[in-house]
C-alpha cells in the first residue's frame with residue numbers, strides 16, 4: 073500500500089508478505105534464522121522496488137561474515153520479487169526473543185544495491201553493513217548513498233513448526249523540503265510501535281499499520297496492489313548460461329555421457345539437459 077502526506081512531503085509504503093515469505097521458505101528449505109533473513113530481504117526488496125517505475129529493476133546483495141554468507145534479492149516495480157540465500161541451513165539461538173538475523177548475516181560486510189533503470193549503465197551503490205538486521209542496513213543505504221532520510225521496518229515471525237505466521241514491513245521517506253519537526257515526531261512514534269509482526273499477528277491490516285505510523289498527520293492512500301514471489305527463469309535462459317560455458321566444457325560433459333542438472337538459484341527449478349540437447353547447443357555455438 074502506498075500513501076502520501078502531501079503537506080509534509082512524506083511517502084509511506086507498507087506491505088504484508090506472509091504468504092510470499094512462506095513460499096520462499098518452502099522453495100529454499102530455509103531454517104528459521106535463514107527464513108527470517110531471506111524474508112526480511114525479500115520484503116525490503118519489494119519496498120525498494122515500489123520506488124521504481126514499471127519496467128525498472130533493483131537487486132540487493134547482503135554479503136556479510138556470518139553463516140548465511142550472502143542474501144540476493146531482485147525486485148521489480150510491478151510488485152514481484154525473487155531471492156535466495158547462499159546457506160539456507162542457518163538456525164541460531166534467538167536474541168532478546170527475536171531471531172538473530174544480525175548474527176546470521178554478520179556485522180561486517182557490504183550491502184550492494186544495483187538498479188536497472190533502463191538507462192545505458194545500471195546504477196550501483198555500495199555501503200558497509202550497518203547492523204546486519206536488513207531494515208537498518210537499507211535505511212542506512214538510503215540515507216548514505218541516496219541522501220533520502222528514511223525509516224525502514226521489516227519483520228518475519230517464524231513459528232516453532234518453522235511456518236511463517238506473519239511477515240511484512242514499511243518504508244517511510246521524507247522528500248525535500250523536509251519538515252524536521254514532523255519527522256522527529258514520526259520517528260518517535262515508529263520507535264514506540266510494537267514490531268510489525270506483532271501487529272500483523274494481532275490481525276492489523278496495512279491500513280492500521282499506516283495509521284500507526286502517520287498518527288495525526290493527514291495522508292492519502294494512493295494505491296494498493298498484490299505482491300508475489302516470481303522467477304523469470306526459463307529453459308532458454310539456462311541454455312544461454314550453458315552456451316557461455318564454451319564448447320570445451322560442453323564437449324567434456326558429452327564425453328562423460330552424463331545428463332546435466334542445472335538448478336535456478338532463485339526458485340530452485342531444475343532443468344535437465346541430455347546428450348541430444350547438449351549436442352544441439354554445441355552446434356548452435358559452432
Ligand code: ZN
Pocket residue numbers: 303304305336337338339340341
Ligand atoms: Zn527460477
